[in-house]
Amino acid sequence: MRSTLLLLTLSFTLAISCNKKDKETPDPVEPPASGETVRTRLRLTGDILATESPLPNGRLVNDVEGYARELRDSTLYGVILKGHVNTEYGVRMVTISRGLFNNADSLVIDLPVEGDFTIITYVYKRGTGTGLYYTWQNGEQYFDWPIYTTLRNRMDSSGPIIEHYNTIMDTLSHFYLFDPLDSTKQLAYQDCSEIDAYRGQTTISATGAPAIISLNMKRMSFGLQFSASNFTSGKLHAEFPAGVMYPESVTPADINNQYFIYTTEEFKTRDSIYWPLNVKMTWEKPDGSMVPIGEKSITFKRNVLTKIHVTIPNTGRSIIDPVITETEWSGTETVEF
Numbered sequence: 001m002r003s004t005l006l007l008l009t010l011s012f013t014l015a016i017s018c019n020k021k022d023k024e025t026p027d028p029v030e031p032p033a034s035g036e037t038v039r040t041r042l043r044l045t046g047d048i049l050a051t052e053s054p055l056p057n058g059r060l061v062n063d064v065e066g067y068a069r070e071l072r073d074s075t076l077y078g079v080i081l082k083g084h085v086n087t088e089y090g091v092r093m094v095t096i097s098r099g100l101f102n103n104a105d106s107l108v109i110d111l112p113v114e115g116d117f118t119i120i121t122y123v124y125k126r127g128t129g130t131g132l133y134y135t136w137q138n139g140e141q142y143f144d145w146p147i148y149t150t151l152r153n154r155m156d157s158s159g160p161i162i163e164h165y166n167t168i169m170d171t172l173s174h175f176y177l178f179d180p181l182d183s184t185k186q187l188a189y190q191d192c193s194e195i196d197a198y199r200g201q202t203t204i205s206a207t208g209a210p211a212i213i214s215l216n217m218k219r220m221s222f223g224l225q226f227s228a229s230n231f232t233s234g235k236l237h238a239e240f241p242a243g244v245m246y247p248e249s250v251t252p253a254d255i256n257n258q259y260f261i262y263t264t265e266e267f268k269t270r271d272s273i274y275w276p277l278n279v280k281m282t283w284e285k286p287d288g289s290m291v292p293i294g295e296k297s298i299t300f301k302r303n304v305l306t307k308i309h310v311t312i313p314n315t316g317r318s319i320i321d322p323v324i325t326e327t328e329w330s331g332t333e334t335v336e337f
Contacts, residue, residue, distance in 0.1 A: 036112070036113060037110035037111060037112055037113060038110070038111045038112075038113055038206055038209050039108060039109070039110050039111075040108070040109060040111060040209050040210065040211055040212065040213050041107060041108050041211065041212050041213070042079065042107035042108070042109065042119070042121060042212075042213055042214075042215060043107075043212050043213065043214045043215070044077075044104060044107075044121065044123070044198075044200065044214075044215055044217050045214050045215065045216055045217065046198075046200065046215075046216040046217040046218060047198060047217055047218055047219040047303065048123055048198050048217040048219075071134075071141070072126060072130075072131030072132065072134075072178060073126050073131070074102045074126075075102065075104075075123060075124070075125050076100060076101070076102055076122075076123070076124040076125075076132070076143075076147075076151070077100070077101040077102070077103075077104060077107060077121065077122070077123055077124075078098070078099075078100050078101075078121065078122040078123075078124065078147060078149065078168045079098060079099050079100075079101070079107060079109060079119065079120070079121050079122075079155065079168075080095060080098045080119070080120040080121075080167070080168050080170060081095070081096045081097045081098065081109055081111070081117060081118075081119055081155065082094060082095055082096065082117065082118040082119075082120065083096045083112070083115055083116075083117055084115065084116040084117065084118070093118055095167050096112070096117070096157070097109070097110075097155045097156060097157050098149060098155065098156065098167050098168045099149070099152065099153075099154055099155035099156060100143065100147065100149040100150065100151045100152065100153075100168065101151070101153045101154075102151060102153065103153055106153045106154070107121075108155075109155050110155065111204075111206045111209055112206055113206055113207075114206055114207065115205070115206055116203060116204070116205050116206075117203070117204055117205075117206060118201065118202070118203045119201065119202050119203075119204070119213065119215065120170055120199070120200070120201045121199070121200045121201070121215050121217070122168070122197065122198065122199055123197065123198040123199075123217060124147075124175075124195060124196075124197055125195065125196040125197070125198075126195060126196070127194060127195045127196030127221070127261040127263075128194055128196075128259065128260050128261045129177050129193070129194030129195050129261075130177045130178040130179070130180050130187070130194075131177060131178045132147075132175060132176070132177065132178075132195065133176040133177055133178050133186040133187075134151075137150065140152065144176055144186075145169070145174060145175075145176060145189075146168075146169035146171045146172075146173065146174060146175065147168050147169070148167055148168060148169060149167065149168050171265055172193075172197055172199070172220050172263050172264060172265045172267065172268065173189075173191055173193070173264070173265040174189035174190070174191070174193070175189060175193035175195055175263075176189055177189075177193065177194065177195070187246075190243060190244060190245055190246060191243060191244045191245075191264065191265075192244055192245045192262040192263065192264045193262065193263055193264075194245075194246065194260060194261065194262055195221075195261070195262075195263055196219075196221050196261045196263065197219075197220045197221060197263040198217040198218065198219050198220060199217065199218055199220050199268065200215035200216055200217040200218065201215070202214075202215055202216075218267075218302075219302065219303045220263050220264070220267040220268065220302065221261050221262060221263045221267075221302070221303065222261070222262055222263075222264070222267075222273075222300040222301060222302060222303070222304055222305075222306065223259055223260065223261050223262075223304070223305035223306065224238075224248070224259065224260045224261075224262070224300075224305070224306055224308065225258070225259040225260070225305055225306070225307045225308070226238065226250050226255055226258070226307070226308050226309075226310070227255065227256070227307060227308070227309045227310075228255060228309065228310045228311065228312055229309075229310075229311045229312065230311060230312035230313075230314070231252050231255065231283075231310075231312045232252055233252065233285070233286045234251075234283060234284045234285045234286050235249050235250070235251055235283075235284040236249065236250050236251075236255065236281065236282075236283055236284075236310065237249050237281070237282045237283075237284060238279055238280070238281055238308070239279070239280040239281075239282070240277055240278070240279060240280075241277060241278055244277060245262060245277070248260055259305065262300075264300075267302045270302075271301060271302040271303075272299050272300065272301045272302065273299060273300050273301075275299075276297035276298055276299045277297065277298055277299075277300065278295055278296070278297050279295060279296055279297075279298050279308065280292075280294075280295040281293040281294055281295065281308070281310050283310075283312055283313070291312075291313060293310050293311075293312070293313070294310075
C-alpha cells in the first residue's frame, strides 16, 4: 500500500515539474507568434569592448571598479530604431521605437517584417563627471535632454511621428549633469559634456534580418590631464570658452592621478574637434592670489588623452609664454605651457 502511494506521489510531482518546464519563457530572440515583427538582439562590439585604450576609463577585462556604486554610476544604453519612409522629397528616416536600458543583455528589438531600417545605439557612462541628471516619474528613472526617455529596459513605440520630443535624440551635445552641491538640481549644460559616450549605427533590411546584429561602437570622447613643474602648493586652474566646458582645478595631491573625460557632437563625423579651444591656465597661490601662466589653443582628438604640462613661475615672475609641442596621431599628446 505504501509503495503504491509513493509511486502515485512521484508521478504527480513529475507531472507538475514537466508542466512548469513546458511553460518557461521562450528565448527572447525567437520571433513573436503574431508574425508581424522580426525579433533580433543587438551585440555591441568595437571600442566598447577594447581591453585597453589610450584614453583612461575604457572597459577593462575583469574591471571590478566598473560596477555601479550608485544609480548615477550605471552605464546606460540608448537604442533608436528608424524606418525609411518615401516622401515627395525623397527618403527620410522617422523614429519607430526607442528604448533605454541599463543591461546590455536586454538589447532586443522588434523589426517590422518589411522595409529598411537604421539602428542607432548609444552607450552613456558617467566618466569623470557628476553623472547624468535624472528625476523619478512613477517610480522610474527619467532622463531629460537629449535622452528624453524613461529607463525601462525595453523598446517603446514613439506613437505619432514626433522627431524632437519624447525620444532619444541622435546627439552628443548638451547633457544635463547633477549639481555636485545639490542633488535635486542640474548643472547648466555645456557643448562638451563631462561624460564618456560611445555610438554605433547600422542599416539593415527586415527581410532576412539575423537573430543577432552586431554594432561597431566608436568612442566619442577625449581626455584631458595636467602635470606641472614647481607645483608644490595652491591650485592649478584651467578655463575654457564660456558654454563649452566647465573650468577644472587640480592640487599637488591629485594632479598625478586626476584626469577629465568629455564627449562632443563633432566626433560623429570626424576624429577631432572643428575648431581649437582656447585653454587658459592660472596658478592660485596659497594666499588666494592668482598668477597667470598662459593660454593656448588646443585641438582635442577623439579617444586621445591630451596632457597639458605647465611650469609654475618662480618668485617675482607673473607671466610666462606658453609653448606647445604636439606629436603625431597617437594615444596621448603633450602640450607645454
